Amino acid sequence: MPSPTLEQRLAVREKPPGFPVMRQRWSKLLFLHWKVDPDMLRAKLPPGLHLDLHKGEAWLGIVPFFMDRARPSLLPPVPGISWFMELNVRTYVHDDAGVPGVWFFSLDCNQPLAVEFARSRFHLPYEHAEMSSGQADRHLDYSCRRDGRNETSRFVYEPAREGAAAEPGSLEFFLAERYLLYSADPRNRIHTGRVHHAPYLLEPADCTEWSTLPADWDELPLPDRPADSALVAKTVDVSVYPLKRATSPPA
Secondary structure: OOOOOHHHHHHOOOOOOOOOOEEEEEEOEEEEEEEEOHHHHHOOOOOOOEEOOEOOEEEEEEEEEEEEEEEEOOOOOOOOOOOEEEEEEEEEEEOOOOOEEEEEEEEEEOOHHHHHHHHHHHOOOEEEEEEEEEEEOOEEEEEEEEOOOOOOEEEEEEOOOOOEOOOOOOHHHHHHOOOEEEEEOOOOOEEEEEEEOOOOOEEEOEEEEOOOHHHHHOOOOOOOOOOOEEEEEOOEEEEEOOOEEOOOOOO
């Protein structure tokens, strides 16, 4: 299958037609990525999706962040509901036509309503989790324990101060600049969802503690070494568009 062209990668950054169904703010994002055996990831993808590679290499990401002001587009945010924490385990894929996107293996979240909504409306593998954070000086202490697990994953990092947009074609662009998700419903039919926001302002992460436990929980073993790529991103305001059935059926 053809790999996505740079033009296709840039095209998904454009604002989609139509009206967004939700608005959100993503803040204090940490992008940790490891090079992995592509066969390990291919075996876990549904029919119709193909692993997206950067210069022949496959990447698995762990991304903790904060979800702020999440609400339907025409409603105001609600205290106690619209602010919560998320941590996702992800890789990168494309369809038969080469349209690039994200495939999520899991999304841990400490807002029960968000978990149930995303599972039912977006067919995403959200997991209930206990999550907490604290801050000392400029370092953020972020922890997550998925329901049914005894271990806690912990990340200590400094949020972005300045940052710059990733150069198209760079590894940073490949890993972070993703505006389309793929998901599969219970009948294994593929769906797509678009988001729109300004390009991330990225900088190298000052990450003094990290964990690969979220990948282990998804049966995706990672090497016990620091991430091959570690980035932080400044806050972005996000528009979320309706989920759609993929135009081409799974192969």
